[in-house]
Amino acid sequence: MTTIESLSDTYIAAPRLGTWAGPVPVPDRDSAFYWTGLQERRMLVLGCNRCSYLIYPPVAGCPRCSATELGQRELAGTGTVYSYTVVNREFAPGIKPPFVVAIVQMDEQADLRMMSNLVDVKIGDVHIGQRVRVVFQQITSDVTLAFFTPEES
Ligand SMILES: [Zn+2]
Structure with missing residues (x-):
């Protein structure tokens, strides 16, 4: 059985930045x-x-x-992790678990929160209050997605 503890040193397999294969908004x-x-x-x-x-x-x-x-x-595209969950099931084709879905509280306003994936993080490092910044990934000729990644990376 896969547990959060057993994944603590695992880089999230998807979506890693540059590898989006999920639905297109x-x-x-x-x-x-x-x-x-x-x-x-x-x-x-x-x-x-x-x-x-x-x-x-x-x-x-x-x-x-x-x-x-x-x-x-x-x-500015910076904020802190307000809440998050580790998803261990495939809900949408192309988005392979495990991955982290986070609600990010943006720096500009306390109740301005965005939900997206945290990318290029170790699951065990994710925590509430973690500083993150936006990263962009163009997935088609006219659609770009916004993800968040730890501010230090
Ligand atoms: Zn107003």
């Missing part, structure tokens, strides 16, 4: 700017023009003040 009208930003190696979210609240995922209005005047804001 399909941008829609509301999220197109986000995907375009990733293509440009930029992490964009919505920001409220009235109260400056940062919004992710994209919605039509500010959840804090209800304003509908929203603009794009670029994040």
